[in-house]
Amino acid sequence: MKYFCNLTALLSIDQTANACFCALSPEIRQRILPHSAQLHTREELLLCAFRLLLPQVQQ
Numbered sequence: 001m002k003y004f005c006n007l008t009a010l011l012s013i014d015q016t017a018n019a020c021f022c023a024l025s026p027e028i029r030q031r032i033l034p035h036s037a038q039l040h041t042r043e044e045l046l047l048c049a050f051r052l053l054l055p056q057v058q059q
Contacts, residue, residue: 006037006038006039007032007037007045010041010042010045014042016042017045020042020045021045021049028052031052032045032049032052
């Protein structure tokens with residue numbers, strides 16, 4: 001689970017980040033996982049989610 005350690009740690013200690021992650025669609029959550037090693041803060045998680053959602057909004 002080393003690949004997911006930063007995201008797992010973030011979600012376990014930050015209830016707001018966890019709530020935001022849970023509110024995302026399953027598709028976006030799956031697309032976040034490859035970036036999880038770089039996610040250390042709530043802001044990084046939200047920015048990553050926003051970048052993944054942006055192409056969907058522009059369509």
